[in-house]
Amino acid sequence: MNFSLWQISPVILFMIFIAPVTIVLFSLTGDYSENWLHLYNYVLMGYIKNSIYLVLGVSFTVCIVGVGTAWIITNYDFSFKNFFEWALILPLAVPPYILAYTFTGLFDTFGTANNLIREIFDLSRDFTFFPKVRNVPGAIIVFSFTLYPYVYLVSRMAFINQSRSIIEAGRTLGLNKFEVFYKLAVPMIRPAIIGGLMLVVMETISDFGAVDHFAISTFTTGIFRTWYGMYDIETAMQLASLLLLFAITLIIIERYSRRNASYSNAMSLYKPLSHEKLRGFKNFLAFLACFIPIFIGFILPVVELTYWALNYKLDFFNEKFISTAWNTFYLAIIAAFFCSVLAVLINFSIRYKSNNYLKFMSSFLTVGYAVPGLILAIGVMQMLTFIDKSFVSNIPNIVFTGSIFGLVLAYIIKSYALSNSTIDAGYQRINERIDDVARTLKTSGWSLLSQVHLPLLKTSFLTSMLLVVSEVIKELPATLILRPFNFDTLAVYTYIYAAEERMYDAAAPSIAIVMVGLIPIIILTRMIRRSRPASRY
C-alpha cells in the first residue's frame, strides 16, 4: 500500500466535509441585500426571541425529565422499572416533526382528543377542552418529550458510574435524600448533563418540520422563507451563518463538557449504588414519573398514527408509498454504506500509521453531525453549483446540482459521526498485538484490513449501517432542499401531507419512520447493558 494514500485521503475528505460549512460562513463577508435589511428591521428579533424561548423552555423541561427519570431508575426499585429503563429511550424514535403532526391531529379544535371530550360530555361543537398547541409552549412540549432521552442517556450512564460511597458520605454529613440528589449527585454529573443538553439544543434550533407545522418563526423557517419565498439565496445563507455560529458555540461547549465528564467517576473504589425498594404511593409516583414521558413522546403518537392509518386510510400501502419507501431505503443504504466504509478507512489509517495528525483531522470530520441539516444542504447545494459551473459545464449529461449525489453527500457529512464512533469502538476491542503479529506474518496495508480487521469489525460495520439508515430516514430539511425533482422520501412524503393538513395520509410514512427509528434504540439499549461497570443491577 502506498504510504501516502493513508495520509492524503483524510485530508481530501476533510476538505470535502468542511467545504459546505465554509461556503455558508463565507457569505457573511459578502454584500447585504435589501432583503437582509428588511429581515434585520422587522423579523430577525422575532426569530431570535422565539429561538431563545424554545431553547430555554426545552432545556428546562429536558433537564427535569431526563435527569429526574435517570435518578429514579438508577436508585429505586419500583413497578415496571426494568421496562422503563429501556423504554425511556423510545421517544428518540419519533422525530419532533412527527410528534408535532400528531399533536395537532389530537389537540386542534376538531382533533381526536377534543372530539372525544365533546362526544363523552355531549358538548357543543365550538367547545374546546385542550388548549391550542400551535404555539411556542406547544413546541416546547414537542421538543422536550422527543429529545429528553439525550439527557436521560448521559445522566443514566453518569449515575451508574457514581459510587455508593459518595452518596453514603453525603448522607452521613447530614443531607436528606433530596439534598443528596441536587447538592451532590447532580453537580457531580453536571458536565455530562451539559453535553446531553447541548445535543438537545442543537436539535431544537436546527429543526424545521415541527416549527414550520406550528407556524412559529425561527431561524430555520426564516431561512426557508427567504430562499423559497424571496428567492434570495445570499440572504438565506447569511441568516444560516448566524445559526451556524450559534451551533459552533454549542459544539465547543459540548466537546469541552465531554472532556470534563470524567470527574463524575473519578473515584478509585467503585461500589454500585444500592436500590431502595419503593412501595405504595411512592411506588405509584415513580411509575408515573417514568410513564408520562414515554406516553407523551412515544405511546400517544404511535397509537394515534396507527389509528389514522388503520381506521381511516386502509389503502395506504399503495404504489406511491412503495416507491417512496424504496427511494428512502436505497438512499439510506447508499449513504450508510459509504459512511461506514469511510469510517473504517479513516480509523484504519489512524491505527495503521499511529498518526496524531490524522486523529486530529478525523475529529473534525465528525462535526457535521452538529450542523443543522438545512445549513448543510445550503452549503452542499452551493458547492455543487460551483463545481457544475467551474468543472463539468462542458461535459454533457453531468450535473451534480439537484442530483442524488448531493443528497448522499449531505447525508454522509451529517451522519459520519455515528459511523465513526461505532467503528472506533469496534477498533478499541481489537488488540493491537494482533496487528503486530499479522505484520510479522507478512500481512500489512490492505491485506491487514481485509483479512484481519474487516472480519473482526463485521458487527460494528453493521451497527454503523443501521444507525446511519435510521438517521437518514428521519432527515427532513436537507432532503427537502437537495432532493432531485419529483423525488420523494418518507420524511418528505410525511411533510407534504402534513403541510396540507392531510394527517391521515401522513400516518403510514410516519409509522414507517418511527419503526426504522426503533433500530438504534435497540442497539443503544444493548450497548448500555454491556457498558455497565458492575454486573446487572
Place this chain on the structure above:
Amino acid sequence: MASLEVKDLSHSYIRGKSVLKEINFSLEAGEILSILGPSGCGKTTLLRIIAGLEKETSGSVNIDDHIISDHLHTVLTENRNIGLVVQERALFPHLTIINNVMFGIKETKSKKYEIAMRLLKLFKVDKYAYNFPNEISSGEQQRVAIARAMAPNPGILLMDEPFGTLDQSLTHQLRTETRKILKDNNTTAIIVSHDFDDAISMSDKVIVIDDGQIVQSGSAKDITHISPEKSLKLGSIISNS
C-alpha cells in the same frame, strides 16, 4: 535459519530519557537467547525493534550480515522474515486454529495445510484444528500461537513472555516441548522473560537487562555459575521483576 547482530542499539521515547542504552549482542543461527530483566527494563522494546515494530534511536540490527535497520535503512516488519509470539497470544479470533496457523504461509493451499497440520501435531493441538481460539484453553492457545509464528519458517522467532499467563506445571511442560521443537527445527529464537527458570531451561545464551543496559551476559551455564556478588546483583534484578 538466520543469525542476528545488534550493534550499539539505543532507544528513547522522550528525548534525553533512554529506554535502551548501547545494546550489543549477537546470535548464531539455531541458537536460543533469553533476555531477562524486570518489568519496564526495556526488553520488550528491544524485541519490538528487532521485529521492526518500532524504530531505534541509534545503532543497527543485522540479520545474516545484512543491515535491516539503522539510521539509513529500515526493512519493513513484513519483509524481515521474523516470527512473533506475544504474551496475549493474539490469535485471530475469527479464524479456526488451522486457518490461524496457515495464515502466514505463502504456499499452495495443500502445502499450507500440510505444514500447518505438521506443526499442530508437533505441538499436540491437531485435534483442535477446526475449533476457534475461544474454544480451547490458554495453554493450547499458546501452543497454537507458537506454531503459527513458526509456520512461515521465519529466520528468527521472537517470543515475548510466552508462558507469562500460564500456571507453573503447564509452563514447565510447554517450555521443555518448545525448546525441543525449536532445536529440532534449528530455529534461531529470542525469548523475553522475567522468569529466571524460563531463561535458564530454554536457552543457550542469556542476557540480563536492567534500566535499559545489559548488566550480565553469557551462556545459560555461565549465568547459573556466577560469582557471589554478581549472583546477588542478578538476584535483586530478578526479584524486582
